[in-house]
Amino acid sequence: MRHMILGAALALLLPVAAQAEGDAAAGEKAFAPCKACHNFEKNGVGPDLKGIVGRKAGTYEGYNYSAALKNSGLTWDEANLKEWIKDPKAKVPGNKMVFPGIKDDKKLDDLIAYLKTKG
Numbered sequence: 001m002r003h004m005i006l007g008a009a010l011a012l013l014l015p016v017a018a019q020a021e022g023d024a025a026a027g028e029k030a031f032a033p034c035k036a037c038h039n040f041e042k043n044g045v046g047p048d049l050k051g052i053v054g055r056k057a058g059t060y061e062g063y064n065y066s067a068a069l070k071n072s073g074l075t076w077d078e079a080n081l082k083e084w085i086k087d088p089k090a091k092v093p094g095n096k097m098v099f100p101g102i103k104d105d106k107k108l109d110d111l112i113a114y115l116k117t118k119g
């Protein structure tokens with residue numbers, strides 16, 4: 001029993017320790033260009049992004065994904081999300097998100113910190 005509690009505590013702590021700290025408030029600003037196509041309430045031009053961190057790619061109910069994204073086999077952990085937002089075309093060739101990408105690493109970390117608040 002004690003073992004289980006310790007394990008659960010570690011599982012909670014490790015992801016925090018492993019990642020660069022982003023600033024969610026700055027991330028909200030970095031999300032501005034995404035708003036044309038995304039929100040956290042319903043599907044629009046792009047899929048609803050509620051709970052995106054940890055979600056399996058191409059699986060949000062009711063959204064008509066490209067085959068490329070649906071069959072990508074990706075799960076949106078922080079590393080995959082970062083690569084995707086940096087250069088969507090390179091990460092999943094043939095996807096239909098028309099966005100050139102955000103190249104600034106700090107902005108990417110902030111953005112992901114913000115997305116994590118939208119669980």
Ligand code: HEC
Nearest residue numbers: 033034037045046047057058065066069095096097098099
């Ligand atoms: C011009 C519209 C547009 C903009 C701007 C845009 N996206 Fe997207 N996004 C899409 C579309 C369309 C898809 C679905 C792609 C597909 O099915 O191939 C998508 C998919 C995604 C996915 C995968 C969702 C899933 O359920 O697998 C993520 C994550 C995402 N976008 C994040 C972002 C972020 C973060 C930004 C801003 C930095 C952004 N997008 C900007 C249109 C856009």
